[in-house]
Amino acid sequence: MQTTSKMLSIIAYYLSEYDMKAVFALGYSNRSEAMKSISIVAGRDNNYLKLRRDEFDALPESSSSRNGWKNRPPSKEVVEMGAYLRTISFDDLTEIVKSLIANFDESSADTESVIHSVKTDEMSEEEMEQIINLSDPNATIEVVTGTTTRRVCNTSIIHKLKKLYKGQCQICGRKPIDGLDEDICEAHHIEHFSETQNNNANNIIIVCPNHHRLLHKLNPIFSREELCFKHRDKNILILLDLHLKF
Ligand SMILES: [Zn+2]
Ligand SMILES: [Zn+2]
Known part of the structure; x- marks a missing residue:
């Protein structure tokens, strides 16, 4: 099953904004493991989520210290989604993201x-x-x-x-x-x-x-x-x- 791009945007924002805090909250021990595992379970290429996360790193209000795509302007969709998701607490977003990931795997x-x-x-x-x-x-x-x-x-x-x-x-x-x-x-x-x-x-x-x-x-x-x-x-x-x- 291939997961919708929008659901992966939510996860990408979460991983961009909260980085290692998010990685640990989802039960992974390092970034690359998290990026790869979630991409695979969502039916995408190994590198997919990492690229999507980089798009959110480009937001001016992003707290990310990674350089990511800082020198590129973020797309309108990324800006809008970032503004909306920023109003949701870390704990709520963690629950939402966990649930989306669990839901990728129908079983x-x-x-x-x-x-x-x-x-x-x-x-x-x-x-x-x-x-x-x-x-x-x-x-x-x-x-x-x-x-x-x-x-x-x-x-x-x-x-x-x-x-x-x-x-x-x-x-x-x-x-x-x-x-x-x-x-x-x-x-x-x-x-x-x-x-x-x-x-x-x-x-x-x-x-x-x-x-x-x-x-x-x-x-x-x-x-x-x-x-x-x-x-x-x-x-x-x-x-x-x-x-x-x-
Ligand atoms: Zn209505
Ligand atoms: Zn109904």
Whole structure:
């Protein structure tokens, strides 16, 4: 599986800004091991992440002491992403990055503990997502499909993505309750979870309750290239994206 470039940008920023502190927090003993291992698990060349990290070293406010690409101007995307990610704490970002890395390897979505047993064929997509959205960060859901196949789905990626968007809806870019420190955004599976059990980060979008309801009402087609949902001749654009587009 090849991971989206945006998700690797988040990791690249983290490694640029926090360097060895980040390397150790992720459980690696040195930089090159971290760069290489993460690149491989993300389905890229060994050197990929190192090059992406260098792009973030070029940010003027970067605390990196490596020379990196300091003499090159950073791209607009790197500037915007850096400005956004700088507002997230080291601890929160560590959790997000760990979760993204774990999610690259699909098999790591399977965990031991199971708290719910859900018969998917008796449950609508919305009901299923309600359970997934409400579960505590470490909860897992065991899904029993039409036959006897069992699958355990880890909900932690959803909670990390919600943290990443800090209560903002990816479609309208707003916090549903502005000014209040409450995150009531929800996770929506682009390919229906009830059909595919695809709980990878790049199948999840974080949306406000209104837009979530709209997506289920219209069931629009998602275009990853144009980063929008399409319904008849209307496009529902995604304004805020840090992890979907490659
Ligand atoms: Zn919205
Ligand atoms: Zn949904």
